Structure formats: C-alpha cells, structure tokens
Amino acid sequence: MHYLRRTLRWGFAAPEALLDRCFGPAWNPLYHLGALGFFYYWIVVVSGIYLYIFFDTGTTAAYRSVEYITYEQWYLAGVMRSLHRYASDGMVLFMGVHILREFSLDRHRGARWFTWVTGVPILWLIYASGITGYWLVWDKLAQYVAIVTAEWFDYLPIFGDSVARNFLSTEHLDDRFFTLMIFVHIAVPLFLLLVLWLHLQRLSRPRINPARGLAIGTFVTLVALSFILPAESQGPADLARVPAVVKLDWFYLGMYPLLDVFSNGTVWATAGVITLMLSALPWLPPLRRVRPAVVDLDNCNGCGRCVEDCPYVAVSLRIRSDGKPFEHEVVVDPALCVACGICAGACPTSMPFRRASELVPGIDLPQLPMKELRRRLHEASERLKGDGRIIVFGCDEGLGRGVSGPGIVTIGVPCVGMVPPAFLDYALSRHLADGVALLGCGEENCIHRFGLRWTDARLARERDPRLRASVARERILKLWTGPLDRGRAARELASFAERLRQLGPLPAANRPKQREAADA
Amino acid sequence: MPNLLRNALRYLGQAAAYALTAAILGVFSFYPTYQHFPPGLAQVRLSVSHAAARVGECHRLTPEELEQLAPNMRKPFDCPRGRLPLRIDILLDGAVVYHAALPPTGLSGDGPARIYQSFRTEPGRHRLTARLVDSARETGYDYERDEDIDLVAGQNLVIDFQAEAGGFIFR
Numbered sequence: 001m002h003y004l005r006r007t008l009r010w011g012f013a014a015p016e017a018l019l020d021r022c023f024g025p026a027w028n029p030l031y032h033l034g035a036l037g038f039f040y041y042w043i044v045v046v047s048g049i050y051l052y053i054f055f056d057t058g059t060t061a062a063y064r065s066v067e068y069i070t071y072e073q074w075y076l077a078g079v080m081r082s083l084h085r086y087a088s089d090g091m092v093l094f095m096g097v098h099i100l101r102e103f104s105l106d107r108h109r110g111a112r113w114f115t116w117v118t119g120v121p122i123l124w125l126i127y128a129s130g131i132t133g134y135w136l137v138w139d140k141l142a143q144y145v146a147i148v149t150a151e152w153f154d155y156l157p158i159f160g161d162s163v164a165r166n167f168l169s170t171e172h173l174d175d176r177f178f179t180l181m182i183f184v185h186i187a188v189p190l191f192l193l194l195v196l197w198l199h200l201q202r203l204s205r206p207r208i209n210p211a212r213g214l215a216i217g218t219f220v221t222l223v224a225l226s227f228i229l230p231a232e233s234q235g236p237a238d239l240a241r242v243p244a245v246v247k248l249d250w251f252y253l254g255m256y257p258l259l260d261v262f263s264n265g266t267v268w269a270t271a272g273v274i275t276l277m278l279s280a281l282p283w284l285p286p287l288r289r290v291r292p293a294v295v296d297l298d299n300c301n302g303c304g305r306c307v308e309d310c311p312y313v314a315v316s317l318r319i320r321s322d323g324k325p326f327e328h329e330v331v332v333d334p335a336l337c338v339a340c341g342i343c344a345g346a347c348p349t350s351m352p353f354r355r356a357s358e359l360v361p362g363i364d365l366p367q368l369p370m371k372e373l374r375r376r377l378h379e380a381s382e383r384l385k386g387d388g389r390i391i392v393f394g395c396d397e398g399l400g401r402g403v404s405g406p407g408i409v410t411i412g413v414p415c416v417g418m419v420p421p422a423f424l425d426y427a428l429s430r431h432l433a434d435g436v437a438l439l440g441c442g443e444e445n446c447i448h449r450f451g452l453r454w455t456d457a458r459l460a461r462e463r464d465p466r467l468r469a470s471v472a473r474e475r476i477l478k479l480w481t482g483p484l485d486r487g488r489a490a491r492e493l494a495s496f497a498e499r500l501r502q503l504g505p506l507p508a509a510n511r512p513k514q515r516e517a518a519d520a
Numbered sequence: 521m522p523n524l525l526r527n528a529l530r531y532l533g534q535a536a537a538y539a540l541t542a543a544i545l546g547v548f549s550f551y552p553t554y555q556h557f558p559p560g561l562a563q564v565r566l567s568v569s570h571a572a573a574r575v576g577e578c579h580r581l582t583p584e585e586l587e588q589l590a591p592n593m594r595k596p597f598d599c600p601r602g603r604l605p606l607r608i609d610i611l612l613d614g615a616v617v618y619h620a621a622l623p624p625t626g627l628s629g630d631g632p633a634r635i636y637q638s639f640r641t642e643p644g645r646h647r648l649t650a651r652l653v654d655s656a657r658e659t660g661y662d663y664e665r666d667e668d669i670d671l672v673a674g675q676n677l678v679i680d681f682q683a684e685a686g687g688f689i690f691r
Contacts, residue, residue, distance in 0.1 A: 094545065229546045239676065243556060245554070
C-alpha cells in the first residue's frame with residue numbers, strides 16, 4: 001500500500017508541476033479537485049432545474065420533450081442539456097482524480113478517516129444520480145440502461161416482483177414509472193448534497209468553490225463543448241427491438257459491459273468488495289499512529305489562535321475549568337488531531353526566547369515539543385561552519401531533510417506551519433545562523449491544508465503570531481516546493497547562501513551562543 | 521525568457537489543459553460505441569411471474585381438532601401455505617431451449633415462481649412452443665402455446681405469461 005501511494009504521489013507530481021507553471025499554484029486545477037466537483041454539481045443543478053421546466057413524463061412524452069429541448073430550443077435548453085451531461089461527467093472525472101490524489105497524499109488515514117469514508121457513499125450516489133438521468137430520456141440508450149439495471153437489481157431478493165418485467169413491452173411500461181424516475185433523479189442528488197455536507201464536517205474552512213478564474217475557464221470550456229458536441233438522444237426506445245449498439249457514457253456506464261460478461265451476482269460482489277475495500281482503506285496497514293497535540297493550561301490563556309488555525313477542527317474552546325482568570329481554555333479532540341503542529345505554531349507562548357520559565361507552550365506536540373525544536377535548532381547551529389550558514393525548517397512531507405549542502409542544516413518538522421515566526425527571529429538574533437529557510441511542501445498544495453497559508457500570513461505580519469518588524473527579512477527564505485523541485489530548491493538555497501555571504505555576518509548577538517545552548 | 525513569451529506559453533498551457541478536459545469529457549461521454557447484442561441475431565425473452573397451486577388441499581378441521589386450538593385461532597380449514605414448483609418448457613423448432621421446475625419465492629415458499637431469461641437465435645421463421653404446469657398433474661400441461669413466428673434481426677420477442685389472459689402471450 002505504501003509503495004502504491006508513493007508511486008501515485010510521484011505520478012501526480014509531474015502534472016502538478018506542469019499545471020503550476022500554466023495556471024499558477026492558486027489556479028492549479030489539481031489543487032481544486034473537490035471544489036471543482038462542487039462547481040460541476042451546481043452546474044448540474046441549475047441546468048437540471050431549467051430542463052425540468054420542459055421535461056414531460058410518459059413513455060412517448062419523455063422522448064418527445066427531450067427532442068424539443070435538444071432541437072427546437074437548442075440555443076438554450078439544448079445547451080443546458082449538454083451542460084447537464086458534461087458537468088455530470090466532469091463530476092465523475094474529477095471525483096476519480098480527487099480520490100486518487102487524496103490517497104496519494106495519505107489523507108485517508110488516522111484522524112482523516114471520516115472524510116474518506118463519507119466519500120464512499122458519495123461515489124455511489126453520484127452514479128445513482130447519473131444513471132437515473134439516462135432513463136428519463138427514454139431513447140435506445142435509456143432502454144439499454146433501464147433493462148440492464150433492472151436485471152441487475154432483480155438479482156437482489158428485495159423486490160416483490162421482477163423490476164425488469166416493467167420493460168418487457170410498451171404495454172408493461174407505465175407513464176407513472178417516469179414520474180417515479182424523475183422523483184428519484186431529484187431526490188438522490190438532494191441526498192447527495194447532505195452527504196457532501198457531512199463529508200466536509202471535519203475540515204475547517206473547506207474549499208467548496210474553485211478559484212474564480214478557474215471556475216470561469218471551466219464553465220467556458222463546458223459551454224464550448226456543448227456547442228461543438230451537443231448531447232443528443234440515440235433514437236426513441238423501442239421495446240420490440242434490442243438496442244444492439246449504444247453510445248455509452250463511459251463515465252457512468254463503464255461498468256455495464258461487465259454485466260454482459262459476468263453474472264449479476266459477480267458484479268454485485270465486485271461492487272461490494274470495491275466499496276468495502278475503499279471503506280476499510282483507512283484501517284489497512286500501515287496504520288498511522290500519531291500522538292495528538294496536548295494542552296498545558298498553565299501556559300494557555302484561551303486566546304483561540306490555535307482554534308483559528310487548526311485545519312481539522314480538532315481544537316476548540318470551552319469554559320475555563322482551572323479557576324484561572326480567563327474566559328476560555330483550549331481542548332484538543334484526539335480523534336480529530338493529525339499532529340501537524342500548526343496549533344503549536346500559532347500559540348503566542350511558543351516563544352524560544354523564554355528563559356525565566358521552561359519552554360512549554362499552551363499547546364504543544366508530544367512528538368516534537370517546542371523545547372525539543374529549540375534544542376535541535378541549537379544543535380543544528382553547532383554543526384554549521386563558514387559563511388552563509390543556513391538553517392532549514394523542512395516539511396517532512398515535502399523535500400524535508402532531503403536538501404543538504406555545505407553550510408546548510410535541515411530540521412524536519414511535520415509542517416512548516418508548526419514553526420512560529422519567533423523561532424526565525426530567535427535563530428537570527430541569537431546568531432545561530434546567517435539565514436533561515438522554510439521548506440514547505442508545495443504552494444497551495446500543503447499536505448496539512450493551511451500550513452503554508454498561515455506561515456505566509458504570519459511572515460507578512462497579517463496574522464498572529466506575527467514576525468517582528470525588526471527581523472531582517474532578507475535573511476529569511478520561503479521555499480514552497482513539490483517533490484520534483486529538488487533541483488530548484490538546491491539552486492535557490494545556494495543562491496540564498498550567496499546573498500547571505502554578500503550581506504555579511506549578522507550584528508553581534510546580544511548573548512553568547514553558548515549560553516543559549518546551555519539554556520536550551 | 522521574456523515576460524510576453526512566458527505569459528503566452530502560460531495561456532497556451534491553460535488552453536491546452538481545458539481542451540484536454542473537454543476532449544476527455546466529449547469523447548468518453550459517447551465513444552467508443554458498445555456492441556451490446558450481436559448483429560444479425562434476434563432475441564427471445566422469456567418472462568414469467570406466476571404462483572403455482574398450493575402444495576396440498578385444504579383440510580376441514582374436526583371439532584376435536586378445533587377444540588385443541590386457542591379460541592382466536594379456530595378457523596374451519598387448515599390450508600398448507602407453500603406452493604408447488606412451476607414447470608416450464610420452451611421449445612424452438614422442436615428443440616428444448618429452456619426446461620425448469622421453478623421453486624416458489626418467499627421465505628415460506630408461498631410466493632410466485634419467477635423466471636426472466638433471454639435466448640439468442642437466427643432470424644427467420646421458427647416454431648415456438650411454450651408449456652407450463654402450475655398444478656400437481658403428472659402428465660400434460662396446464663398451459664401451452666405453439667405458434668410459428670417470424671423473427672427479424674434485432675427483434676426482441678417476448679414470451680409473457682398471464683393466467684387471467686389465458687396463458688402465454690407472444691409479443
């Protein structure tokens with residue numbers, strides 16, 4: 001499983017890098033897959049509402065009304081029909097890529113199981129929505145889909161009478177059947193919306209709208225496709241004939257040919273196994289075991305910055321329980337915490353300058369406490385020699401410690417969002433390095449969602465905890481890199497080292513380095 | 521690289537990405553076409569959903585037997601719930617293409633027996649015979665239909681069964 005994930009990660013890296021160049025990270029479609037899925041959903045809803053105005057239910061009326069939509073009102077209803085079709089297909093396409101990419105980014109295990117597992121019914125609900133839509137047209141494809149689906153469902157011993165018998169002949173088919181189908185075709189997507197809402201419950205600030213430019217580009221593409229290749233019916237259904245050749249929509253109906261090859265039971269078993277496998281994936285080895293963030297109430301005043309910054313709604317505020325004169329205290333839900341450390345990076349008490357008391361912030365990461373991070377900083381400093389000395393805080397999920405070179409020492413962190421700006425200030429003002437680099441895992445592509453965004457805002461002094469204005473910004477380098485950017489990272493670091501050499505040594509430290517080391 | 525060229529390449533790249541998405545959506549939404557049924561053949565579809573007779577006759581309870589029952593359970597007849605299997609034979613040009621004794625559905629075996637099956641055959645004139653037994657009889661058939669049919673390629677001929685309409689219906 002690990003190797004499959006790594007292979008997929010590398011498989012995504014090249015298109016991500018290419019699209020970064022074309023669209024820029026903010027518009028990169030691969031970073032908006034879920035949001036694009038939502039965007040397609042809304043196109044389907046709006047176009048569907050318009051089509052519903054003209055759609056008629058009935059064995060002959062359905063096809064006739066769809067023909068009216070397609071040809072007589074081609075300029076609007078016809079385009080809407082095509083948009084409805086292609087946006088539905090787009091949902092499946094982007095959902096598929098979304099699933100693969102989230103898996104490759106290891107976003108399905110540990111505390112993130114809930115988002116993954118709630119995604120599984122979404123998969124089937126989207127299929128159910130699309131397939132019922134094909135029945136409504138009542139053309140040859142609809143006939144094929146209706147009969148094959150009914151035969152497939154008849155395998156299940158849950159129906160009083162055979163569903164497929166409804167499609168034996170025109171005499172068997174009732175107009176009310178279309179009324180039922182349109183009800184299902186509307187009800188299932190509404191239920192889907194409910195499950196989508198559930199899907200996002202354990203994410204803070206979920207991205208449900210793509211970047212505006214990307215949305216415009218996507219919509220224009222769909223409209224253009226609707227004019228170039230309008231969706232059309234495949235001739236009226238005729239139950240006295242076998243629909244021998246059909247133009248399948250492979251996004252929704254790709255599984256149907258299997259029903260001609262394998263038995264209905266085999267296909268049910270396959271669908272069941274796929275569903276079970278997908279649902280069980282978060283608990284398949286290797287399991288992710290992390291130690292969630294811990295709160296130290298003696299150092300927490302309930303300011304709520306960690307609550308604001310947590311990407312997974314794992315941190316919340318509750319009424320103070322220890323009698324201290326603050327309104328709130330912070331509490332961590334271990335079931336939701338992925339141990340990214342962003343909360344510790346947001347805590348104003350993550351202050352390496354502290355000497356009077358032990359460096360224990362209000363919220364901290366047991367696997368890498370702030371005190372240990374400061375110790376590693378000093379240790380790294382000891383290993384640096386010469387001019388242009390650089391300490392790199394490298395994201396473990398990105399290039400991390402893979403970047404090295406003369407005069408460079410890297411400290412691995414779960415996410416660069418864990419590194420409070422005060423640590424950069426500390427490293428420079430205490431002369432531990434001539435420059436500090438932050439090596440994140442990819443702009444707009446942070447494995448922990450907001451690590452890079454919050455770091456950008458903190459360094460730009462737009463978000464607490466802010467970098468002090470007096471800190472020499474030219475001695476700080478941000479490098480948000482993908483897995484393929486090792487060469488660029490090495491070049492940028494070399495160039496940074498050269499700039500540092502030109503800048504010369506830092507002003508003399510206020511305190512001797514050795515004393516700081518002793519403090520740590 | 522000059523900015524103008526870089527921007528031009530960026531927009532070109534974006535256009536290519538959108539075009540690729542459109543191509544994937546447009547192509548796989550319709551193609552490749554799928555041959556669901558072989559050309560030059562016809563289909564005969566058998567669909568029967570019919571409840572056979574009960575497995576036995578109703579038995580009138582004697583006063584002694586009734587006395588042994590709870591007062592609210594004293595019905596004059598005791599009827600077996602289960603049904604007999606449904607025997608069906610389908611012959612095409614004298615050759616048996618389907619022969620089965622279908623068990624009743626339901627946990628207690630009291631539901632209708634069901635069959636839904638398709639056969640492929642060459643188009644042309646055929647002799648189609650459908651026979652059904654829904655009782656305990658040992659010989660002969662309760663329902664039978666024997667007819668010449670003309671099939672054309674791609675035709676879907678349905679063998680339906682409705683007891684109230686007299687038995688088999690060829691549509």
